[in-house]
Amino acid sequence: MHEQVDGGFGAWYRRHRWWADPFAMALLAVVMAALGFRALWEPFSLLPASVSPWWALALALPACALALGKRRRPMAVLAAVSVLFVVDLLTVGGIGTLVVLLDVLWTAAFLAGARGRRVLLAVLGAATVVLFAAALMFADVSLPVAILIGVQFGAIFGTDYWWAVAVSQAHELAELHRQRAEDAAAAAERDRVEAVRAERESMARELHDVVAGHVMAMAIRAEAALSTDPDPARDRAALQAVRDAGLDAHAGLRSMISVLRRGGEHLAAIPRWGDLDGMVSEAKRAGLVVRLDAPQAPGLGAGAEQAVLRIVRESLTNCIRHARGAEVDIDIHELGSEIRVRVRSRGGVASEAARHSGEGWGLQMLRERVDALGGSFAAGPVTDGWAVEGTLPTEVRV
Structure with a gap:
């Protein structure tokens, strides 16, 4: 008192x-x-x-x-x-x-x-x-x-x-x-907001790269099976592909949830050069005709390697969505201190499931990733198809 x-x-x-x-x-x-x-x-x-x-x-x-x-x-x-x-x-x-x-x-x-x-x-x-x-x-x-x-x-x-x-x-x-x-x-608050924004962007990229592609692949393969006359062998193969894509999406989600709870790791498994053949095989299973021309073990930094592989994966995923059955050429070449990747598709038909996929962010995220690494990126229609091309410095490290 x-x-x-x-x-x-x-x-x-x-x-x-x-x-x-x-x-x-x-x-x-x-x-x-x-x-x-x-x-x-x-x-x-x-x-x-x-x-x-x-x-x-x-x-x-x-x-x-x-x-x-x-x-x-x-x-x-x-x-x-x-x-x-x-x-x-x-x-x-x-x-x-x-x-x-x-x-x-x-x-x-x-x-x-x-x-x-x-x-x-x-x-x-x-x-x-x-x-x-x-x-x-x-x-x-x-x-x-x-x-x-x-x-x-x-x-x-x-x-x-x-x-x-x-x-x-x-x-x-x-x-x-x-x-x-x-x-x-005020500076700490700005740093916090920037960190949250960067983390959200990272989560959005990983969700798109790891989960969205598998989920869309499940829808496309189910659509392909439903659009043809019943065939036990073909329908079973389609169900097998849907199951595999579902398991991959589930594994990616579990990995992201584990990292978000514990921290200190990447949100999803980082793609490596050895995964390139698997990406091509998966695209072929989805009905694409893929030709790959790439070196066995280029001397790339981790940042450039991941960017190249993500360009290939996003391009193949888009072909599955919008040009099913297309012929796809993947060319990856080293040019001095740079590496160039070009994915060109011809023919194909759009999937019905792609109409429900909403606005696509994949190409925009690829452009942002390549720009951040000091490279150049271009994507757009060409004669009888579509082309995606990226050029990056080989010495990029992350």
């Missing part, structure tokens, strides 16, 4: 201190006058005799009123209060104007920039020297006393100035750290 009260008062004070501080200083000046504080700076007084301490309020209360605007016009208020303090120094010698001057000086130093603080520091140094010289020449005091007066005033105003600058720099440092923390948090 006590902490809640303190917190409530602190919040109230922060909201109302613009008038609470001047009011408190005015109250202090009244109390000091009632206690008889006067002639504190008697060596500098120009009055022939001591006056009532209540006369100090004639200077202290206007100074408190000026302090109400110390945050809006700190330098102007500081100059006006300094004049009132000098008049008080040469007359009544009260304490109220000194307190107000210290408060206004603190605010001015706290709000000033680097240049303003240098000016304030120079003025404080000059004022201390002037006060020492005035005490020595006009106040009829000895040199040690004059030095003591200069040191006291320098220490009082110097400490006030140093405290304000230290607090201001601490606030500036805290603001700098806060800004850096916000920038770091």
Whole structure:
């Protein structure tokens, strides 16, 4: 309960201190006058005799009123209060104007920039020297006393100035750290969003490469069996192909689920050069007439090898969907520091199942993959068919 009260008062004070501080200083000046504080700076007084301490309020209360605007016009208020303090120094010698001057000086130093603080520091140094010289020449005091007066005033105003600058720099440092923390948090959020986007794209590619092709192959083979007259041997072979494609899709899904749960691996098995003959055999089983012209073991980096194999697999899958029974030529050749793959199809008929496959993303993903590896990619219709071609640097590594 006590902490809640303190917190409530602190919040109230922060909201109302613009008038609470001047009011408190005015109250202090009244109390000091009632206690008889006067002639504190008697060596500098120009009055022939001591006056009532209540006369100090004639200077202290206007100074408190000026302090109400110390945050809006700190330098102007500081100059006006300094004049009132000098008049008080040469007359009544009260304490109220000194307190107000210290408060206004603190605010001015706290709000000033680097240049303003240098000016304030120079003025404080000059004022201390002037006060020492005035005490020595006009106040009829000895040199040690004059030095003591200069040191006291320098220490009082110097400490006030140093405290304000230290607090201001601490606030500036805290603001700098806060800004850096916000920038770091924003950068971390951008990295997180980018990582999520990259992971989603990776999952989309793997789902397309591993699962979507098998599922479409199941639909196409089932369609082929349903579109012809019943034949036990042919229908059984079709069911066997559907089962094999289903098992492959299931294995790919299990592999992806395992990686997503545990992390640290590739979402699906990475195709290798040795899988090329299997891709061709699978395409032939689906009704394509495939001719392959490719080196046995090209010296490719992992990135280029995977890209070439994915181009071949996606092209064959598209031929099964959209050109069943087509003749397909696959040419893979090394040209210096590059490798070129070209898949060209002729003839064939579109599968009924391909009409339900939705918008195709395979070629777009292949283009993105090849571009990321520094290669070139093209796909489009040619005479009597369709062609897909990609060129990649052989030294690409991932």
